[in-house]
Amino acid sequence: MNPIETQWHQLKTHEIAGQMFDNEYDLAIAVMDGMKTRSQAGEYTLERFIFTAVFK
Template sequence: MEQEAQEAEKNGRIRVIVQDNGPIHRCKEVQQLWSKWESQNLYIFFLPKYCSEMNPIELEWQHLKKDELSGQMFEDELDLAYAVMNGVKARGEKGQYSTERIKFNEHTSS
């Protein structure tokens, strides 16, 4: 979010982020940054609690489970992870939109 806020401030355009009510989005550390972000033109809005039908990713997960993963058994978490990645790719191809994997936490401690 810091990068989003900095970019919004730099280009002078308002940026809006819509999030669910997950604990990580509302923890004290994050709440303390809301005023700063707003002063940089970044505004955070939250979907209503327990309203998954308003969260597009929830609908996408529903389709992924029903259309791509239904009826499959997985040996372990790695097999499940690959099935999810392949399912996301297949849904993107069907819907003619691009998908891209983003790797988080690539930094390793020495």
């Protein structure tokens, strides 16, 4: 299993388990908040990348 899959599983199991989201934006915010919580608990640095979509 890819290491990121383990982190995704932990995030779903602990940070966002049992929550319902009305839209993808709310889910994205919950994922970012969960990652921040996990990084603080694990005492590691979290770096956020911002991607810009280009539509033609």
